[in-house]
Amino acid sequence: xxxxxxxxxxxxxxxxxxxxxxxxxxxxxxxxxxxxxxxxxxxxxxxxxxxxxxxxxxxxxxxxxxxxxxxxxxxxxxxxxxxxxxxxxxxxxxxxxxxxxxxxxxxxxxxxxxxxxxxxxxxxxxxxxxxxxxxxxxxxxxxxxxxxxxxxxxxxxxxxxxxxxxxxxxxxxxxxxxxxxxxxxxxxxxxxxxxxxxxxxxxxxxxxxxxxxxxxxxxxxxxxxxxxxxxxxxxxxxxxxxxxxxxxxxxxxxxxxxxxxxxxxxxxxxxxxxxxxxxxxxxxxxxxxxxxxxxxxxxxxxxxxxxxxxxxxxxxxxxxxxxxxxxxxxxxxxxxxxxxxxxxxxxxxxxxxxxxxxxxxxxxxxxxxxxxxxxxxxxxxxxxxxxxxxxxxxxxxxxxxxxxxxxxxxxxxxxxxxxxxxxxxxxxxxxxxxxxxxxxxxxxxxxxxxxxxxxxxxxxxxxxxxxxxxxxxxxxxxxxxxxxxxxxxxxxxxxxxxxxxxxxxxxxxxxxxxxxxxxxxxxxxxxxxxxxxxxxxxxxxxxxxxxxxxxxxxxxxxxxxxxxxxx
Numbered sequence: 001x002x003x004x005x006x007x008x009x010x011x012x013x014x015x016x017x018x019x020x021x022x023x024x025x026x027x028x029x030x031x032x033x034x035x036x037x038x039x040x041x042x043x044x045x046x047x048x049x050x051x052x053x054x055x056x057x058x059x060x061x062x063x064x065x066x067x068x069x070x071x072x073x074x075x076x077x078x079x080x081x082x083x084x085x086x087x088x089x090x091x092x093x094x095x096x097x098x099x100x101x102x103x104x105x106x107x108x109x110x111x112x113x114x115x116x117x118x119x120x121x122x123x124x125x126x127x128x129x130x131x132x133x134x135x136x137x138x139x140x141x142x143x144x145x146x147x148x149x150x151x152x153x154x155x156x157x158x159x160x161x162x163x164x165x166x167x168x169x170x171x172x173x174x175x176x177x178x179x180x181x182x183x184x185x186x187x188x189x190x191x192x193x194x195x196x197x198x199x200x201x202x203x204x205x206x207x208x209x210x211x212x213x214x215x216x217x218x219x220x221x222x223x224x225x226x227x228x229x230x231x232x233x234x235x236x237x238x239x240x241x242x243x244x245x246x247x248x249x250x251x252x253x254x255x256x257x258x259x260x261x262x263x264x265x266x267x268x269x270x271x272x273x274x275x276x277x278x279x280x281x282x283x284x285x286x287x288x289x290x291x292x293x294x295x296x297x298x299x300x301x302x303x304x305x306x307x308x309x310x311x312x313x314x315x316x317x318x319x320x321x322x323x324x325x326x327x328x329x330x331x332x333x334x335x336x337x338x339x340x341x342x343x344x345x346x347x348x349x350x351x352x353x354x355x356x357x358x359x360x361x362x363x364x365x366x367x368x369x370x371x372x373x374x375x376x377x378x379x380x381x382x383x384x385x386x387x388x389x390x391x392x393x394x395x396x397x398x399x400x401x402x403x404x405x406x407x408x409x410x411x412x413x414x415x416x417x418x419x420x421x422x423x424x425x426x427x428x429x430x431x432x433x434x435x436x437x438x439x440x441x442x443x444x445x446x447x448x449x450x451x452x453x454x455x456x457x458x459x460x461x462x463x464x465x466x467x468x469x470x471x472x473x474x475x476x477x478x479x480x481x482x483x484x485x486x487x488x489x490x491x492x493x494x495x496x497x498x499x500x501x502x503x504x505x506x507x508x509x510x511x512x513x514x515x516x517x518x519x520x521x522x523x524x525x526x527x528x529x530x531x532x533x534x535x536x537x538x539x540x541x542x543x544x545x546x547x548x549x550x551x552x553x554x555x556x557x558x559x560x561x562x563x564x565x566x567x
Contacts, residue, residue, distance in 0.1 A: 124147050124154070128143050129157050156192070169200070187213075194227075194231060231247045237548070254286065259294070262278055303333060304552055335347045339368070384406075397430045397431055431523075446504050455510075466540075475533065496529050500522065502533065505534065509537075514542075518544065
C-alpha cells in the first residue's frame, strides 16, 4: 500500500469534500520557520517542587482520588515555597478530568491565570484535555488558537478532541493543518485518524492511514494492542469485515477490548453465530474474563438476530457466573430484544422490574415495537409520554415521529395532525437524514432533498430512471413511512424519493464502475420503503450495496438483504 498524493487543503464549496490528508511529511522548512517548542518543556523543578509534585501525582492517580484531598493539597502548594510549576497543575487537571469534576477544574484554571501560567504550553495542553473531557470543544479550541507555541501533543489533543466528539470532517482538516505546520503524525495522531475514518465510513483513507502506520512509524506502534484494536474497528465500521478479521487474526497479542471490538462489529454486520463462536474462543482458548462490554456486544448480536432465548441465557450467565452487575445499558439491550421480537408485554414487565430508572432510549425502543406490532394505541401513547418525560430537555423528534406512525397505522389522522402541530409549537424539527458515499478517496455527502451538489440535475434524472425500472418489477410506495406528510400517496412518494440514501445511490450508479460495491453511510435508521427500494436496485442494476445505518449494516445483493428484513 502506498500513500496518496496530497489534495488541496481547502474543501470545494459544494457538498463533495476531499478527506485525503497527505501522510508523507512535507520537506523540511527553513530553520527560521520551524515552530518553537522551547516553552513546551516544563521548567526544571527544584528538589522541593519535585517532592511536592511527586506527592500530588500520587494523590491524583491513586485508585480512589478524593477531590477534597486534592483541593487541600493544592491550597497548601499555592502557599508554599517554591511555588507550583506547570507539572503541578498538569497533574491536578488530569485528576479532575478523571473525577469528572468541572467546578474544581475550572477553579484551577483561575489559579493558572492569576499565577501567569496561561501561556505555558504544558499547562495549555492539560487545560485543552480537561475541557474536551466535558465536551467543551469550543473552549479547548480557543486555548489552542491562542497558544503562542504548539507541540505535537497540542495538535494530538485537538485532533483527538474532534474525533471523540464525532466531528470527523474537522478531525481530518486539523490533521492536514498540522502537517502544513511541519509536524509529523505519530501513533496517537494515527489512532484519531483511524477513528475519524471509521466514523465517516471512508475506507480508502483508513487504508492510507494503515499504510502510513506501517511505513513511517516504528515496529512498536505496529504491534501496539490499542492501535490494532483501532484498525479492527476501522475496517469493520467501513464495511470490510474481511480486512478487520485479517488484522485481528494477525495481532501478536489480544486483550478483552480486542475481543469486544470484534464481537460488537460482527454483531453489527449480522454475523450472529460468529459472535458466539468468538466469545467461546475468548473465554476457553485465550482464558480472558469477559466484562460488561462483552455482555452488551452479545446482547446486541441476539438483538439483531431476534434470538430471545439466547439473549436471556447470556444475560443470566454473565450476572450469575461471571459476577457482572447488570446496568442500564444491559437492561436496555434486553428490553429492546424482547420488544423487537414482538414480546411487548414481557418488555414492559422487564422495564417495571428494572432496579434502575429507564431512560428515553428504552422507552423509544418500546414505542418503536408498539408501532411495528400494531399494539393498542393507548399503550403506545403511555409509552410515548414516558419517553418525552425522560427526554424533556432534549426535545427528541424521534418520539414524535414514532407516535405519528402509531396514529397513522390506526388511521387516526387527526392525531397525526396534532402531533405535527405540537412539534411546530415546541420548535422541534425532525432530524434530517444525511448519507455519504466515498468514491476515489472523496466523500460525497447528501442531505434529504439536497440540491447543493453540482450534479444535482443529473442525480434527479437518474432517480427518475431508477423509479421507472423498479416500478416494472413491482415497487409500490409504503405511505406508512411518511407519517408526517399530509396528502395523497403521490405527495408521500415525492417525499420518500428525496431520502438521502436514494440520492447517494443514484450518484453511485452514475459514477462507480461495474462490479464495485457501493458503500453508503446514513446517520438515521433506514426506513422500510428505502429498504425495499434498495433491494430492488441491487437486482435491477446488478450491484452490491453495503449500507450502514444508525444501528447496523445491511448487505443488499440480488434482491435480498442480509438482515432478512429484521432490523
